Amino acid sequence: MTAPAPQARQDTLTLLAPLLLVLSVSMPPLGGGLAKEVSQGHDILALAFLRNALAAAIMMVIVRPSLTRLTRAQWGAAAALGAALAIMNANFYLALARLPLGVAVAIEFLGPLAVAMVGAKRLVDYLWPLLAFGGVLLLTPLSGADRLDPLGLLFAIITAGAWAAYILLSRHAGRQIPGMTGLALALLFATLFTAPVGLPVSGPYLSSPEMLAKVAAVSMLSTLLPYALEFVALRRVSTALFGIMMAMEPALSAVVGLYLLGEVLSMSAVGAIALICLAAVGSSLTRRPAP
Template sequence: MAASGLSNQVGAAVGSLAFPVLGPIGVVAVRQYVAALVLLAVGRPRLRAFTWRQWWPVLLLAVVFGTMNLSLYSAIDRIGLGLAVTLEFLGPVTIALAASRRRVDACCALVAVAGVVVLMRPRPSADYLGMGLGLLAAACWASYILLNRTVGRRIPGAQGSAAAAGLSALMFLPVGAVIAVRQPPTTGAVVHAVVAGVLSSAVPYLADLLTLRRVPAQLFGLFMSVNPVLAAMVGWLLLGQNVGWTEGAGIGAIVAANACAILTRNGRRAARAGEEALP
């Protein structure tokens, strides 16, 4: 779990080093290519056997996958790694809290909203376009979760995710070609982008696959809450992006809200299971 989280954030940081040459869209294009190669090799989708009922969520997933990464990397370019990843993290937090009617989850939602208000408060240096891109990435991540559930129910194994990654990479082929013609990339920029693709796509995917065989999904979800903290730490260590006390408090509020929601949900499930086991 630690390897997955750190790899993802280090990959994003390394990818940002190629922004001056390739721009966020160029880095995302390379990342999509790497992700497609890895997932197609693992999933091996039988595309000819897909029905339209299976194809339409795969097509939507491909669009969401590309948009999510593009908006996230564009946000990183404008507002830094820690803040961008924290805003993106609101996607799964919203999914986790939306269906609940418990008071404790309502309190968690208020804490998360307070964190967002702190992060997006008006100030002279605020980059609202960057913040908006972070929120777009959050909406895409929430959609990504819901679409993955649909794809997982309709297509066996990792075939659906692999097909979506392949289609997303195809969508970015013209983008990569235009960037290569208009501004020939340097070797260093391409290496940074490829490393970002490996660290942010291949390593987390394989690490998560191995982890979920040994660790309960609830614990995995709880550890995912640490990702904004890891992003802030990596941004500070590798990119020199400092996070002030106020921003740190906002990030902490969002992380705490998600962790609290997961812990209280698991506690309630355990209590219900114990009651059902009684004679």
């Protein structure tokens, strides 16, 4: 007796979940590399705004949230999440304009590692953030890395803080707002928050079908496709495996930066990225499940 079609589909998705996870982790580095390439000679904040706007439009069409039924608390949770998302995306793109892709992505991973430290009670829980901090020190002038833009490093650190806030606010929004409505509204608010700095200078990106196609590709690779694939994969793989795969993103970004953008990193930068990846893997392996 053959399995019902829905069950067969679920079994197929379970088998494909690791592949979906690989794809979801590989896409943001490609999106970041494409964003850096597309923004050459143009205002990068306009690209951050357009990325949010396109993702928000698609999510609102897919989710179709009932806006009149939302409470004031739900609107507040979505707005806070959108603000964190806007700050994270805008500062990441500002960092991208000044730093190699792999370095910018590595530094932003301090955000999730800081969140992992919240409530830590074991010595090993403090080891991984300290290891990551050591990696960041390798990127500063203290280690002779005087070629890295200090302002770019500051933007990357702000991105890390915004990512930490985004993780915490996502949990809060998830409790307040059902389904994917919270994410759709957060993207809408992120669009509104980045519009004042991005909309007035977005003309060059909207001037030709080729540029529009590249903007759409950035939005799909950086936001929509990774979120969708993670949404499917996370139901079928362990959080430890997901964390390990996510920890590879700085290294993947360095590879994308090398082959797509020609960014050759110093040995200290390669060592820093390796330390941050190791810290992220270790944090995922030793993290205790939430009660």
